[in-house]
């Protein structure tokens with residue numbers, strides 16, 4: 491049965507029917523569709539647009555259909571045009587003509603806009619819960635590694651020593667911004683479009699605020715043309731998801747490098763790595779690699795949606811049906827990645843000795859030698875120049891700076907005294923960077939305090955939503 495058969499004299503071509511149909515991917519919105527219809531029909535009854543007893547019958551039947559779908563008593567029809575059509579068909583098959591009144595004052599254009607907004611709102615909460623879990627894990631790891639020293643890198647060259655806690659907390663900040671971005675996207679998704687009709691609103695006196703309240707929307711859309719043709723909120727979501735994946739892929743890349751023999755900084759738990767079918771010695775960081783690879787999918791989904799929406803005239807166009815697979819794929823992918831990634835970092839083994847040893851090489855304390863000279867009265871540029879010469883000498887003699895003798899060091903500057911050794915040991919290099927935002931233990935603890943407060947606030951927010 492078609493919802494629009496009246497005007498037609500021929501059946502739709504079978505191939506066109508399949509081509510046109512979205513049921514194979516939009517059926518996952520059955521719950522949003524039914525709850526949206528329940529709110530709509532409730533309002534139709536309360537506003538006397540259809541008889542109250544009929545509205546109540548429709549409402550009761552819709553709840554039954556929801557139950558039956560969830561318990562598997564009824565299955566959706568793979569031939570249906572879309573989920574909206576399919577639910578209405580089931581309703582009419584159960585209560586006949588009364589069911590035909592559900593769609594009064596509504597179009598599938600505002601209906602689908604509603605469903606997808608409801609779907610995304612739910613998923614934003616799920617995604618942000620997953621990010622919160624990741625954040626908690628990062629804080630736990632940071633607390634465990636406040637004094638674990640490793641080289642910090644620029645250009646992938648050893649630069650200055652930092653703590654592993656500081657490194658983990660860098661990722662905390664990235665995911666924190668991701669949570670905030672999702673929260674912001676939620677605001678613009680939280681707008682109720684029903685009442686916009688196909689494009690020009692409706693002649694029925696619908697109480698849009700009542701529907702918004704029942705469905706837990708903050709507000710209603712203010713332009714019917716825009717409401718049925720807007721997918722900005724979905725594009726924003728996919729941008730947020732792309733940025734999350736970008737963060738995950740940077741993290742993955744580091745962990746892949748770190749688990750190589752060349753670095754040897756970490757070892758993935760056996761449960762989070764895989765072997766090779768030919769090389770018996772191999773233990774591969776597949777999870778991190780897959781997360782890195784799946785980043786491409788999510789970027790692709792964003793570009794798909796941007797391109798689908800590009801140049802579309804107002805208002806609804808069927809092109810927009812192509813939004814769903816991209817939206818669902820991006821959400822599914824990120825929801826797949828976040829928990830495995832979180833557990834992977836929770837279970838990986840950190841090789842503190844290898845990290846420390848790496849920090850000892852590469853002259854990561856050279857800046858501290860220059861800073862030492864500055865404290866003894868030299869301008870920084872001169873101190874930099876002298877330290878460069880010391881580094882060159884150390885390279886030639888194949889020794890780290892702190893293993894040069896005082897005499898050797900004094901050849902470069904008479905300002906250098908015995909206290910230099912204490913000043914340029916790795917622990918001191920880290921602990922003296924106790925500026926807010928720095929890697930020293932106390933600074934990282936400060937950052938963790940603020941991180942915990944952020945998580946408390948955001949969890950409260952989510953609970954109250």
Ligand code: ARG
Nearest residue numbers: 512572598599602806810811
């Ligand atoms: N399946 C459609 C979609 O996903 C629903 C809206 C259909 N509206 C229409 N006028 N054909 O966009």
